[in-house]
Amino acid sequence: MVIEQVLARWEADEARVRALLSAADAKPKRQIFGLSGMEMFEAIFAGELPPPPIGETLDFVPIHMEPGAAVFQGRPQRRHYNPLGTVHGGWFATLLDSAVGCAVHTTLPAGKGFTTLELKVNMVRPLSDRVPLVRAEGKVIHAGRQVATAEGRIVGPDGKLYAHATTTCLIFDHAAKPSEGSHGQA
Numbered sequence: 001m002v003i004e005q006v007l008a009r010w011e012a013d014e015a016r017v018r019a020l021l022s023a024a025d026a027k028p029k030r031q032i033f034g035l036s037g038m039e040m041f042e043a044i045f046a047g048e049l050p051p052p053p054i055g056e057t058l059d060f061v062p063i064h065m066e067p068g069a070a071v072f073q074g075r076p077q078r079r080h081y082n083p084l085g086t087v088h089g090g091w092f093a094t095l096l097d098s099a100v101g102c103a104v105h106t107t108l109p110a111g112k113g114f115t116t117l118e119l120k121v122n123m124v125r126p127l128s129d130r131v132p133l134v135r136a137e138g139k140v141i142h143a144g145r146q147v148a149t150a151e152g153r154i155v156g157p158d159g160k161l162y163a164h165a166t167t168t169c170l171i172f173d174h175a176a177k178p179s180e181g182s183h184g185q186a
Contacts, residue, residue, distance in 0.1 A: 006157040010133050013063050014073055017045065021061070025050035033174040037105040037112075041065040060095055060136075062102065068140040070102035076127045076134060087127035092154060096121055096165040099138030100150040104169045107143040111174055114148065118168040124161055131156050146171050 021044065032040055032049065043049040044062070055061050060074030074095050082088040097119050104114050127134065138152040148171055154163040 003158045007132060010073060010135065010157060014061055014133075017061055017063055020045055020047050022047045022050050024053040024056050026053050033113075034110050036110045037102075037108040038065065038067060039110070041102070041106065054094065054098070058091055058094055060098070062098075063135070065102060065106050067106050068103060068143070070099050070106060070138045072099050072102075072136045072138075074134055074136065076131055077129050081128075085128070089121070089123055092123050092127070092163045093119060093121045093165075095134075095136045095154060096138070096152045096163060097167065099136035100152040100165060100167040101138070101169060103138035103140050103150045103152070104143065104148040104167070104171075107140055107148065108171065112171055113174050114169045114171050116167055117147075117170050119165060120167070121163060121165040123163045127154075127162055131162075133157060134162060141166075144171070 035043065040049065041062070044051050045065070051062065058074065058080065059077060060072050062070070063073045064071040072095055074091075076087045076091070080087045080091045097116060100119070101114065101116055108114065134154050134156050136152055136154045138150050141149040141151055148169045150167050150169070152165045153161060155161055
């Protein structure tokens with residue numbers, strides 16, 4: 001498939017997803033704690049739950065979730081640049097953390113949550129706004145009772161690898177009745 005065809009498909013995927021998403025919101029929703037990871041993502045993709053605002057801040061969007069895998073798509077822009085004139089490493093890390101973390105989240109049953117314990121990112125080539133879109137693909141390596149690991153990659157529409165990462169996540173029980181302002185961590 002040529003780059004223009006991949007780019008057109010990615011743009012169509014993004015338009016389809018953005019048409020379904022509700023407005024971003026950071027306020028924790030108590031009903032989330034009763035949903036499995038996949039149920040939560042299904043509700044986000046159906047517009048029933050808001051996506052988190054970090055996607056608006058850094059211009060990336062979830063594209064696809066399935067058990068053990070997550071795909072996000074981002075637009076590298078000049079506003080993401082570091083002083084050297086390329087996309088800041090924090091943008092790479094945030095996009096990859098979202099992909100690998102959500103891949104882990106898709107495996108969790110209702111009442112369970114996770115937090116990133118460790119994220120290792122390798123940036124193998126610079127990004128600039130000359131690359132219109134990239135995808136971060138996360139896949140679970142191991143999902144245990146207390147610890148999960150996952151790996152991810154950022155690729156361009158031409159198939160070039162821009163970065164790769166691994167993560168270790170801590171799995172925990174959500175509090176039975178989260179208080180207002182609680183993040184649901186035990």
